[in-house]
Amino acid sequence: MGGAMWRQHKMASSAALALRLRSGLRLGTRGLCARLVTPPPRASDQAKEIGSHPSTKAQAQGSQQQRGKEGPSYAKKVALWLAGLLGAGGTVSVIYIFGNNSVDETGAKIPDEFDNDPILVQQLRRTYKYFKDYRQMIIEPTSPCLLPDPLREPYYQPPYTLVLELTGVLLHPEWSLATGWRFKKRPGIETLFQQLAPLYEIVIFTSETGMTAFPLIDSVDPHGFISYRLFRDATRYMDGHHVKDISCLNRDPARVVVVDCKKEAFRLQPYNGVALRPWDGNSDDRVLLDLSAFLKTIALNGVEDVRTVLEHYALEDDPLEAFKQRQSRLEQEEQQRLAELSKSSKQNLFFSSLTSRLWPRSKQP
Numbered sequence: 001m002g003g004a005m006w007r008q009h010k011m012a013s014s015a016a017l018a019l020r021l022r023s024g025l026r027l028g029t030r031g032l033c034a035r036l037v038t039p040p041p042r043a044s045d046q047a048k049e050i051g052s053h054p055s056t057k058a059q060a061q062g063s064q065q066q067r068g069k070e071g072p073s074y075a076k077k078v079a080l081w082l083a084g085l086l087g088a089g090g091t092v093s094v095i096y097i098f099g100n101n102s103v104d105e106t107g108a109k110i111p112d113e114f115d116n117d118p119i120l121v122q123q124l125r126r127t128y129k130y131f132k133d134y135r136q137m138i139i140e141p142t143s144p145c146l147l148p149d150p151l152r153e154p155y156y157q158p159p160y161t162l163v164l165e166l167t168g169v170l171l172h173p174e175w176s177l178a179t180g181w182r183f184k185k186r187p188g189i190e191t192l193f194q195q196l197a198p199l200y201e202i203v204i205f206t207s208e209t210g211m212t213a214f215p216l217i218d219s220v221d222p223h224g225f226i227s228y229r230l231f232r233d234a235t236r237y238m239d240g241h242h243v244k245d246i247s248c249l250n251r252d253p254a255r256v257v258v259v260d261c262k263k264e265a266f267r268l269q270p271y272n273g274v275a276l277r278p279w280d281g282n283s284d285d286r287v288l289l290d291l292s293a294f295l296k297t298i299a300l301n302g303v304e305d306v307r308t309v310l311e312h313y314a315l316e317d318d319p320l321e322a323f324k325q326r327q328s329r330l331e332q333e334e335q336q337r338l339a340e341l342s343k344s345s346k347q348n349l350f351f352s353s354l355t356s357r358l359w360p361r362s363k364q365p
Helices: 001-037 043-051 054-098 119-139 189-196 211-221 287-300 305-315 319-358
Strands: 160-162 169-174 180-185 200-204 227-228 236-238 241-243 258-261 271-275
Touching: 119 189, 119 236, 160 287, 180 211, 189 200, 211 227, 258 287, 258 305, 271 305, 271 319, 287 319, 305 319
Parallel strands: 160 200, 160 258, 200 227, 258 271
Antiparallel strands: 169 180, 236 241
């Protein structure tokens, strides 16, 4: 009997505890919802709660404004301090790394012109010289003579030099999700090389890097018609363009022809270049065949200075089309001249025959 009463008392206590917890959770949830829904009190309301004295209100508002101003300003100060610290540390590290003497194969320091200066001045001047040389290396060509001297007898040196761009002139880059980047060969490459190799020293001078362009050149020239290869490091970087400076080729500029799809590529010698439209990958393209005929005409006529010819086509939007039109017009004029000459010769022959019939020559005794 006592055990049963004890169990009933325990169950009643548990039920009362559960009821209290449920009511407490309900009140807490209501309070949280009320706090979430109710907007935060304004500064004036908080001042009223603090006290009704004006001085108390002013102090409360002033302290809040000061805390509001000090928060962003303190964050800005910390950010600027950290940036300055990182910048100073990076600068010191750069000066320490690039401001030391160069070393040889054995690890010994190589003396230079800054050894007699104070230590800090040495570091600064070496760092400045390093970055100046690095900038010069990017902007200037790698050498003032990019090609070796022309061949001499008994070896054969073609009388002219042809400088060709790779991308846009001989190849067209294409990208697909399945294959990635691929390069399409322009129709007429083999004909161009075969016809011009005896007349022109063919040089590939591209704004691509050597790592990208070297295997591409091997693929377009399996028979070895190309004499030399020059890449981006041989160009002169000017106003965001890779310019091909003809004066650095170690060849007579009067006998150098540059073919590119950008006029900026030969901006230093505008009358040495032929600007073609970039090839769009069309398989029916015949521009290289027209280019071959144009350049062969220049070489076979023995032009002393190619600039005198290319100057006439410098302002044309399509130089090869202009050349074809002029060539067609000259052929028509030549045919007309030959026709008139043939007509006049036939008339002279007719009159001479008629004269011989009317006035026969006396027979010799």
